[in-house]
Amino acid sequence: MKILFILSLLLLFSCSQKEPVDMILVNGNILTLSPQTPKAETVVIKKDRILFVGKNSELKRFNIANAKIIDLKGKTVIPGFIDAHAHLLSLGNSLKNISLSRIKAWDDAVSLLENAVKKAQPGDWITGRGWHQEKWESAPKQNIKGFPIHKSVSKISPDNPIILKHASGHAIFVNAKAMQIAGINSKTKSPAGGEIIKDKQGNPTGVLLETAMDLVYQPYQKYLNTLSPGEQKRIKSAELQAAMQHSLENGVTTFSDAGSFFNEIDLFKEFAGQDKLDIRLWVMVSSEESLSDALLQKYKMIGFGNNHLTVRAIKQYADGALGSRGAWMLQPYSDMPSTSGFNVTPLDSIRRTAQFAYKNGYQLCTHAIGDRANREMLDIYQDVLKGDTSRRWRIEHAQHLSLDDIERFAPLGIIASMQTVHCTSDGPWVPVRIGNKRAEEGAYVWQKLLQSGTHFANGTDCPVEQLSPIENFYAAVTRRLPDSTQFYPRQVLSREEVLKSLTIWNAYAGFEEDIKGSIEVGKLADFVVLSQDILTVPENEILKTKVLSTIVGGEVKYEDKD
Numbered sequence: 295m296k297i298l299f300i301l302s303l304l305l306l307f308s309c310s311q312k313e314p315v316d317m318i319l320v321n322g323n324i325l326t327l328s329p330q331t332p333k334a335e336t337v338v339i340k341k342d343r344i345l346f347v348g349k350n351s352e353l354k355r356f357n358i359a360n361a362k363i364i365d366l367k368g369k370t371v372i373p374g375f376i377d378a379h380a381h382l383l384s385l386g387n388s389l390k391n392i393s394l395s396r397i398k399a400w401d402d403a404v405s406l407l408e409n410a411v412k413k414a415q416p417g418d419w420i421t422g423r424g425w426h427q428e429k430w431e432s433a434p435k436q437n438i439k440g441f442p443i444h445k446s447v448s449k450i451s452p453d454n455p456i457i458l459k460h461a462s463g464h465a466i467f468v469n470a471k472a473m474q475i476a477g478i479n480s481k482t483k484s485p486a487g488g489e490i491i492k493d494k495q496g497n498p499t500g501v502l503l504e505t506a507m508d509l510v511y512q513p514y515q516k517y518l519n520t521l522s523p524g525e526q527k528r529i530k531s532a533e534l535q536a537a538m539q540h541s542l543e544n545g546v547t548t549f550s551d552a553g554s555f556f557n558e559i560d561l562f563k564e565f566a567g568q569d570k571l572d573i574r575l576w577v578m579v580s581s582e583e584s585l586s587d588a589l590l591q592k593y594k595m596i597g598f599g600n601n602h603l604t605v606r607a608i609k610q611y612a613d614g615a616l617g618s619r620g621a622w623m624l625q626p627y628s629d630m631p632s633t634s635g636f637n638v639t640p641l642d643s644i645r646r647t648a649q650f651a652y653k654n655g656y657q658l659c660t661h662a663i664g665d666r667a668n669r670e671m672l673d674i675y676q677d678v679l680k681g682d683t684s685r686r687w688r689i690e691h692a693q694h695l696s697l698d699d700i701e702r703f704a705p706l707g708i709i710a711s712m713q714t715v716h717c718t719s720d721g722p723w724v725p726v727r728i729g730n731k732r733a734e735e736g737a738y739v740w741q742k743l744l745q746s747g748t749h750f751a752n753g754t755d756c757p758v759e760q761l762s763p764i765e766n767f768y769a770a771v772t773r774r775l776p777d778s779t780q781f782y783p784r785q786v787l788s789r790e791e792v793l794k795s796l797t798i799w800n801a802y803a804g805f806e807e808d809i810k811g812s813i814e815v816g817k818l819a820d821f822v823v824l825s826q827d828i829l830t831v832p833e834n835e836i837l838k839t840k841v842l843s844t845i846v847g848g849e850v851k852y853e854d855k856d
């Protein structure tokens with residue numbers, strides 16, 4: 295009896311000596327991305343941080359009395375996905391609006407719109423996004439440059455203005471009512487840095503490229519401003535919530551937002567302050583904001599709301615997209631030699647913004663797709679940084695590079711922030727636009743960049759593409775096009791490289807590698823549980839990988855129900 299008493303006392307004593315913990319993942323195939331211990335069976339979490347990573351047999355050291363224990367049954371765990379470049383509220387908006395990303399032909403869009411018009415009040419604006427004429431099975435019956443013409447849509451919607459954003463975000467389709475409100479007619483000239491597409495008779499067809507989009511966005515914005523502030527906030531909050539839920543379902547625990555306005559950042563901050571951000575946000579200030587030192591200092595946030603909101607970057611646009619021939623190339627387009635694309639923000643304005651960014655300790659993230667745009671950005675960055683390689687400035691997309699420029703990124707300390715899924719989704723028509731030689735030498739040259747020592751980041755550019763790190767992973771390791779041929783396969787990445795490009799490399803691209811991107815002691819407890827090991831499953835099974843659960847800061851925020 296006495297011995298028993300002493301024994302239980304001892305047990306109690308030893309238990310109280312053990313560190314109490316909050317969550318334990320056991321029996322897992324845990325891919326840590328830590329160079330020292332790349333694989334583990336268990337992770338121990340205290341509050342929102344990782345306390346221990348190791349073997350099941352080592353768990354004796356912890357007091358697990360109050361811990362949530364998750365038996366992984368051999369399932370694979372990886373660090374939470376970080377999407378290095380996507381558009382948060384556009385994603386939310388697309389989830390709440392007409393989605394045209396999966397339509398097979400223009401007629402499908404027309405019938406979707408017909409339904410929306412029936413539900414709308416006269417005068418309401420109808421918006422949708424995600425159409426891409428190159429992805430349809432056949433071209434619209436009436437088309438100019440492959441783009442649809444407004445007539446079919448204007449007929450079904452005489453009283454409701456319609457805006458349909460192109461998948462690239464660099465063109466819109468509008469109907470006659472929208473053009474009437476915007477004052478666009480046969481006499482309207484295309485603005486600098488944009489184009490109003492017209493037919494042979496000089497009538498606008500309804501497709502507006504680049505800066506010409508503003509002609510319709512301005513009256514649309516005016517309409518939005520007529521909504522009460524409460525109504526506007528309600529809409530944005532719903533979009534934010536939808537985007538966060540969608541992120542969790544896809545295992546994205548940190549979303550790097552490629553451009554939000556200050557009033558949108560106010561909303562993120564309000565959510566973060568109330569502990570209502572379910573994922574972590576890393577936000578670039580939108581290029582259209584007028585900047586001042588005071589505003590940049592006011593909005594600079596690092597890890598606000600318990601590491602849920604960081605604002606320390608500015609977004610700029612140097613050119614447009616390749617699909618609409620807006621990407622600014624050094625040589626003319628192969629399928630339209632009259633144009634080399636164009637610059638959308640005057641270079642001296644980007645240079646001024648670069649100086650603002652440098653002075654205020656912000657990263658600069660400039661959209662540059664064409665080889666000319668990339669070269670101009672490298673030149674400006676080089677001038678403004680003056681040899682300072684510590685700032686981690688980024689070129690977003692870095693999609694088409696001249697051979698002379700590929701090796702300039704690394705010595706300047708500039709990050710190539712790319713989207714591997716763009717390669718496989720746009721690959722079929724890239725050689726049409728720029729010819730085989732330029733496509734092979736400089737399009738999506740991931741290996742060439744890595745081999746020259748460039749830091750690489752990877753995102754989906756959602757809602758341009760699906761917010762699916764798994765699809766992005768598959769694209770990067772295969773470069774397989776929809777017809778299953780490969781797009782210049784010498785540039786594929788290894789599976790380990792791609793996993794890093796979806797986690798730790800993106801943490802680096804936002805100065806967050808000390809707290810995110812790998813499963814190591816002291817880092818935030820952000821994980822994804824996958825249905826299979828993406829490092830070892832056969833290539834043709836990768837896309838079947840499911841996100842089983844998503845854990846952010848030691849809390850299970852999403853669980854697959856099937």
Ligand SMILES: [Zn+2]
Pocket residue numbers: 379380381552755
């Ligand atoms: Zn983007």
